[in-house]
Amino acid sequence: MSTDTDIRTPAPPPPEAPREPGRRRSATRLGDRVFAGLSKGSGITLLVIMGAIAAFLAYRAALALSKNEGNFLTTFEWNANAQPPVFGIAVLAFGTVVSSVIAMVIAVPIAVGIALFITHYAPRRLAAPLAYVIDLLAAVPSIVYGLWGALFLVPHLVGPYEWLDDLLGWTVVFSYDGGAPRSLMTAGILLAIMILPIITNVSREVFRQSPQTHQEAALALGATRWEVIRTTVLPFGRSGVISASMLGLGRALGETMAVATVLSPSAILSAKVLEPGGGTFAQNIASAFKEAGEFGRDALIASGLVLFVITLLVNGAARLIIARRKEYSGANA
Amino acid sequence: MKLPRTTRLRAAAAGSLALAGALVLGACGSDDNTGGAASTGGGAQAAAGDVQCAGSGELLASGSSAQKNAVDQWVADFQSACPDITVNYKATGSGAGIQEFLQGKTGFAGSDSALKPEEVQASKKVCKDGEAINIPMLGGPIAIGYNVDGVDDLVLDADVVGQIFGGSITTWNDPAIADLNPDADLPDTKIQPVHRSDESGTTDNFTQYLAAAAQDTWPHEPGKKWPVQGGQAADGSSGVSSQVTQTDGAISYFELSYATASDIDTVKLDTGASEPVEATSENASKAIAAAKVTGTGKDLAMKLDYTTDSAGAYPLTLLTYEIACDTGNNRDNLDKVKSFLGYTASEAGQSKLSQLGYAPLPAEIAGKVRTTVESLS
């Protein structure tokens, strides 16, 4: 089954309860009213929580921003505890976006590949357990990815980065001159590995549901396996893959521990993604929090609010895409 | 079709509750780690003699990560003598430690720099009829640790250190380094200075030292936040020291105990004395002995001389204070704070320090500290 994914099966609308027979009417009505009220109340509670999150973060953020001596959007450094406080999110926003984009660029094609592998290429005896294992890997906590990233991945990336520097160093983006590779690129790679199982799971589920009849029809027309996939499976699964990617993007944007453990943070904004430096919203909150005083915490909350808004936008966009795609994809057929 | 009944729901709920309950209550854990290889001093029992165990329950404290290794050891010894008291010291960093103390969340704070006047002012809220004071408890050399293949003995002076961390010396075989180390076989590896990414008292002391002793090559203001942008950075003394062990050509600054713990080579400082001075607890004690008490009343804030050239004094030394109220400490905590700080200031407590890479207080100051701790109310 799908857990926090969003493949929704349209359900038949539940029937309305019939009018009650007269005898136990009042008791029944009371019970119905109480229960309906309870469940409606829970729904409202959720809305209230969401509202409260936005409100409290905004309130605290306003406290911090009113005293900020720097420009919140363009300042590089984060000196919220200094007198006067100077802090801005330019570096954090850049780092968050860059590491997430790297993660997406790596993870999405590979995840789609694995999903296709499981549904259409792997020997059947291998496919089921494989799907299961990847399902389980999606549940590995991010701190474990962080620990593995810091103690295993980072030392093993020196070689590949030097090679990348040899081949593509002239592009500046991929230049690298030694030192521990604790960079945005490393964070992006680790995030990619982390969201890979998540994207794979959802994509696989969608590919599996793609109509068998379409595929058989394409085969009957003499299509090769790739042509079958390209003409029937991929178009059918596109919206699913997009929503899976958005889900992964949401995780990558807000991931804290896996970034905090592998990034060497500093307030520089550089296109050299293999060089140490930069930061992300979540990472900055985690590492600046322990030294932050009351005011510093407010400042961090302000950056958290920005992250909150960004993830809201990404999620909202994903829902819209899915809602619109659904009409054409034939998923309801 | 068979309809399951609500009893199943209840059974499932009861089952999961029972499972959780069994996990929580059934297993029996222990806080007692004395049987293990926990104590490096090995003399927990020996310490028990002069520990006073007034009070009981948990004592929450937080602050400087520079003193963490020492406090860990003190807590281990103290708790084996006073099993009724649990000390929870969290190395959050000096700034956060002071904040939490000022908010009344902790019994005392550890800080690598003395309280600022406005912090003393703010403390009047939490200290009834009194104010917060600095109680020096231990010193420690800040070692400049490095990881260079084939070099296990390195001498630098303040100016060169300033240039390395400022980024104007970039390779290990730079003439400025070679001049100070005529015998060393310096490779042309790139120098990777690693600095603290978080705000820290260690950075504060290190930059104060550079600002005082390397005026020509270090133009930056001292402060808790590293002033130069770019380069390798990591959280905490443990973070930077583990970066040094992992990276060839790396150099960084951290308390000596972290260098000892991870077998990192440390720089000898050429202070102008006849011999380059090694970062040892003994040499740091000599520097502390030359420091002056600048605090008034019960406050024992001190000022170190970073430019000293007296023989064997290691000038790059930090002093860690415990911060508590002179009067008006939280009733629940007072006894515990006095017992614990009383132990740490005692001869037994101070004697643990040098084997961990810290510097004990000179006898004269230690005496004042004991009187002060005794007088807390």
Next chain:
Amino acid sequence: MSAPPVADRGDAFAIHQPRLPRWAPAGVAVAAAAAAVAVGLGAGLASRVQWGLIAAVLFVAGLYAVSARAEGARKAKDRLATSLVWGAFLLAVIPLASLVWETVRQGVKVLDGYFLTHSMNGVVAIAPGGGIYHALLGTIEQVALATVIATPIGLLTGVYLVEYGRGRLAKAVTFFVDVMTGIPSIVAGLFVLSVWIMGLGFGYSGLAGSFALAILMMPIVVRSTEEMLKLVPNELREASYALGVPKWKTILQVVLPTSIGGITTGVMLAVARITGETAPLLLLVFGNPAINDNPFEGAQASLPLYIYEQWANGNNASYDRAWAAALVLIVFVMLLNLLARLIARFKAPKTGR
């Protein structure tokens, strides 16, 4: 290694189409490997990773070229796709397998009975010893509390959406549940921090952590409840109404029991998900080396936080503890997952379709 089974079945129709023999991919693979070794030795490339990459690129390109010549462009594209899909799979398996392998290999070093039953009380960070009992206890209590808070709200909201929800409110709830699924955990932590600790002045405690975990858990529970309730056939509800059972009793005694297996699975998967959360706990529970069995008062430890703290200690003894704790955490989460899946399998609702 990748003779595609579907293509093989086409043998009978292959009269008009030239086809590569079955051993062709293997042959190209051997040739590519040999060429890569030659290039690697010739250019003096030290890293075996580079050799592997060169071989892989040569294999894909070589197979495409050979196939394009012998079988035509369409077949060649098909083979290219096959190679890439296999490549994606192998590329992904390496890090994921390494993650699991490394955790197990490093984790078993200090993992023993002592480690599971002792706290870190009085253990010097740089020395070996100590354990995770306090952290495990803290995590179980925090997660249990979060479950107690989140499950009723999530369950009832799910019921509302499926059984009662009409109009604007239901749409808004659906939308915000979707959005809530994407809240970064650290933001949930900041929220509780700003309200509970900074606003209301409470201290750090396991409960504060539970609040943040509950916020993360609620939308997952809502979603799985929703999905499960939708699977309950309407005939059941109608039959119940026909017998004069009021709606609320129908829900409590017919609809929920029918889907309880799936809902339990959803809740357990949500529990597994929040068990590994670190970021909000970093802000809210303070951490504690000693056992604190009261989640409502005083600093507590937690297993994910413990891993982070031990990693941050930055010495070998602490790394060993971090790995061992990571292994315990993974096993714990996996057990929850497996259990959830077992429940799902044996108590799946009978959809009647």
